[in-house]
Amino acid sequence: MNPHVEIESTRSLAGALGERxxxxxxxxxxxxxxxxxxxxxxxxxxxxxxxxxxxxAAMRTGLWLAPVLLGTGMGALFLDLSYKLHVYRFYLAxxxxxxxxxxxxxxxxxxxxxxxxxxxLPPARLARQLDRMPDAVRRIRALAxxxxxxxxxxxxxxxxxLGVYTGILLSATVARPxxxxxxLGPLFLASGASTGVATLMLFEKxxxxxxxxxxxxxAAIAVEVALxxxxxxxxxxxxxxYREAAGVVLWGSYAPLFLGFVVFGGLLVxxxxxxxxxxxxxxxxxxxxxxxxxxGFLLRVVVVYAGQVIGFVRA
Amino acid sequence: xxxxxxENRVPEGFYRDWVVQELRGEYPxxxxxxxxxxxxxxxxxxxxxxxxxxxxxxxxxxxxQIDRDxxxxxxxxxAACPYDARFVHPDGxxxxxxxxxxxxxxxxxxxxxxxxxxxxxxxxxxxDPTSEVARRLKHESAYVLxxxxxxxxxxxxxxxxxxx
Numbered sequence: 001m002n003p004h005v006e007i008e009s010t011r012s013l014a015g016a017l018g019e020r021x022x023x024x025x026x027x028x029x030x031x032x033x034x035x036x037x038x039x040x041x042x043x044x045x046x047x048x049x050x051x052x053x054x055x056x057a058a059m060r061t062g063l064w065l066a067p068v069l070l071g072t073g074m075g076a077l078f079l080d081l082s083y084k085l086h087v088y089r090f091y092l093a094x095x096x097x098x099x100x101x102x103x104x105x106x107x108x109x110x111x112x113x114x115x116x117x118x119x120x121l122p123p124a125r126l127a128r129q130l131d132r133m134p135d136a137v138r139r140i141r142a143l144a145x146x147x148x149x150x151x152x153x154x155x156x157x158x159x160x161x162l163g164v165y166t167g168i169l170l171s172a173t174v175a176r177p178x179x180x181x182x183x184l185g186p187l188f189l190a191s192g193a194s195t196g197v198a199t200l201m202l203f204e205k206x207x208x209x210x211x212x213x214x215x216x217x218x219a220a221i222a223v224e225v226a227l228x229x230x231x232x233x234x235x236x237x238x239x240x241x242y243r244e245a246a247g248v249v250l251w252g253s254y255a256p257l258f259l260g261f262v263v264f265g266g267l268l269v270x271x272x273x274x275x276x277x278x279x280x281x282x283x284x285x286x287x288x289x290x291x292x293x294x295x296g297f298l299l300r301v302v303v304v305y306a307g308q309v310i311g312f313v314r315a
Numbered sequence: 316x317x318x319x320x321x322e323n324r325v326p327e328g329f330y331r332d333w334v335v336q337e338l339r340g341e342y343p344x345x346x347x348x349x350x351x352x353x354x355x356x357x358x359x360x361x362x363x364x365x366x367x368x369x370x371x372x373x374x375x376x377x378x379x380q381i382d383r384d385x386x387x388x389x390x391x392x393x394a395a396c397p398y399d400a401r402f403v404h405p406d407g408x409x410x411x412x413x414x415x416x417x418x419x420x421x422x423x424x425x426x427x428x429x430x431x432x433x434x435x436x437x438x439x440x441x442x443d444p445t446s447e448v449a450r451r452l453k454h455e456s457a458y459v460l461x462x463x464x465x466x467x468x469x470x471x472x473x474x475x476x477x478x479x
Contacts, residue, residue, distance in 0.1 A: 003339050009352070010316060011333040021393045021403075082388030083407035089368040089385050100391045101367035174361045174464060175397040312397040312461040315335050 002240065009315035017315065020308050025080035027300035031195070032073030033166040034188055034296065036066045038196015040114070040159030042216070047152040052121060058204040060123050065199065067114040070162075074107060099172045103165045110158040117155055120144035159196075163189040170307065177245035178307040180238075183231035188300075190227055194220035195296035198289035210284045214274045217292065221271045228263070245310040254306040262302055266295010316351075322415065322426035329402050331412040332427060348474065351427065351436060353412035354379065354400040355460065355468030362392035362401065370409075377440075377469050378416060383408045397464035414438065441469075 011017050043062045047055060081087060090104040119141040122130065130138065144151055167185030174180065197217045204210045235246035249258040270291040276282035319325060319332050332353035339346045356378045363371045363379060370385035371392050386408040393401045393409065404410040415425035419438070423429070428436040439448035451457070456474035 004341055006338040007335065009333050009335040011330045014328070014330075016328060016330055016402075017399060021390045080389070082390070082403045083386055084388075086368075086385070086387045086407075089370070089387050093367065093369045093385075095367055095369060097364035098367045098391065100365065100389060104367060170394075173365060173391070173395040174466070175395050175399075311399055312464055313399045315337075 007315040012315040017313070018309075018311075020305065022080070022304055022308065024301075025076040027297070027304045028076045029073040029080075030166050030169070030188065030300045030304065031297040032069045032076070033162055034192030034300075035195045035199055035293070036070045036073070036192075037159045037163030037166065037189070038192040038194065039066050039069075039199055040110075040155050040162065040196070041193060042196050042200060042213075044117075044152045044155035044159060047121075048149065048156065052148050052152075055121050056204065056206060056209055057124075058200050058206075058209070060121050061203045062196075062200050063114070063121055064118045064123050064126070067111055067118065070107070070111065070114070099165055099169045103169065106158070106161045106165055110162055113151065113154045113158050116140065116144040116151055120148055120151065163192045166192065170303065175311060176307045177238075177242045177310055177312075178235065178248065178303070180242065181231045181234055183227050183234060184303070187224060187227040187231055190220050190224040191296050191299055194224060195293050198292035198296075201284075201289040202286055207284070211278060214278055214284065214288075217289075218271055218274050218278075221267050221292070225263075225267055241310065241312070245307075248306045248309045249302055252306075253309070254302050257298060258302045258306075262295050262299045266291055266298060270295070316427075318426040318430040319412070322418075323413070325410075326405050329404070329410070331410070350472055351431075352398070352400075352460070353427075353470065354396075354414075355398050355466070355470040356412075356414060358467035358469060360466060361395035361397070365391045365395040367391060374416065376416075376419075378414045380413060380416065381409055381411065397461050397466060398468075441471075 009017070039062045043059050043066075046059060078084065078087060090101070091108070093101060094105060095101040118126070119137065130141065164185060167188035170176070170179040171181060171184040194217055197213050197220060201210060201213045201217065204213060232246050232250060235242040248254055270288045273282060273285075273288045273291075277284045277288070316330070316332055316334060320330075323331060325331050332351055335350050335352050337348045337350075339348075358377075360371070360373070360379050363373060366372075367389065368385045368387055370382045370387070372380055372382065374380045388403055388407045388409060390403065390409065393399075393403070401409050401411045415423075415427075418425055425436070425438050428438050437447045437451055439446040441448045441452055443449055451473050452471055454473045457471050458474070459468045459471055462468075
């Protein structure tokens with residue numbers, strides 16, 4: 001039996017311990033990064049498989065949404081920095097042991113690929129403006145069209161790199177028991193795939209394509225549920241501190257948000273509605289992708305916030 | 316604590332070191348330990364490996380330091396520190412115990428070591444067998460905090476007050 005322990009310190013008594021070091025900016029960035037990763041993987045894979053001539057309007061929308069959403073996420077990351085003038089320091093170092101360093105370089109490489117893909121397959125409004133754009137833009141577009149398959153493959157690789165990096169950012173820190181799991185990276189990757197596909201579903205008007213996306217989303221959600229189980233059951237079996245950390249989301253202060261809105265509202269309800277729609281017993285609607293997206297965002301909020309509740313230090 | 320705050324101009328509400336009081340057991344077999352805690356200057360420091368800009372670094376003398384000019388305030392190091400030894404200074408950069416390197420470089424003891432009235436704190440080279448630190452570390456009760464974090468901390472504690 002563990003001995004009774006009472007612990008306090010001058011800083012815990014002064015209220016200077018246990019403050020949240022990462023606020024809303026980090027879950028928002030991790031969510032948007034995941035969505036963009038999922039979008040890039042799904043659209044690039046579809047383009048490689050079906051060819052650019054069969055790109056749907058939703059796929060084109062996905063292509064221009066990717067840099068817009070990623071830019072928004074990077075804006076949130078910038079807002080999170082407490083020494084904003086030093087943001088350029090990320091690009092004066094390449095540190096292989098730091099996922100955040102990997103991430104900053106991946107972002108730098110992914111954005112040009114995204115922009116080239118938008119130029120190659122522009123949305124209707126941008127396509128009408130292309131003639132009025134500078135020569136350099138048109139030359140880049142010609143180059144992008146000439147090497148389209150290579151560009152789509154780069155989009156696929158960039159999406160995977162982005163998804164993996166946003167996934168391991170938290171688990172690479174050894175100090176937070178809730179994040180100390182190898183399942184967290186794949187979990188965020190699966191959630192990114194699901195939310196990326198849900199974003200496409202918001203814009204897809206073609207019934208058949210909608211069905212394909214719904215099937216893919218059900219598979220991604222099934223993987224996500226399995227990984228959620230692996231993550232939390234693994235923590236419950238690791239020891240008292242890890243059990244306490246898992247308890248924060250399973251029966252503690254974040255349990256209502258996690259069980260009610262992430263698991264039930266964000267995974268189980270949408271998967272049930274998608275299954276009914278595929279069987280023809282319900283219509284495909286935007287409610288399902290909206291629930292998946294809300295659940296994906298709240299998953300990041302719960303993981304990032306709840307992970308900061310329990311640490312190794314008590315006082 | 317006060318010496319550290321004064322020496323290093325640590326702002327109001329922030330702490331580079333702090334005192335912990337830990338009561339263990341059930342009456343009548345109770346034990347009370349009081350210890351001064353700070354950055355553990357780990358040998359395998361996750362704050363250093365997670366820092367994306369190289370702002371957190373090993374100085375080569377067993378201490379972990381922060382280069383303020385490289386720090387972006389991203390707080391990856393705060394997330395990675397199992398000892399919660401770091402904080403964001405009001406000026407934006409991340410701050411923590413430096414083990415008073417400016418004093419060590421000048422051949423002086425750290426501020427906490429100098430003012431401790433009972434000589435409970437000893438700073439030095441553990442690999443030198445003639446040093447006070449090496450002598451105290453021979454005591455069987457020497458331990459480190461949260462060894463399960465796997466960071467190989469360089470800050471050691473000796474129980475019982477009989478190490479001197």
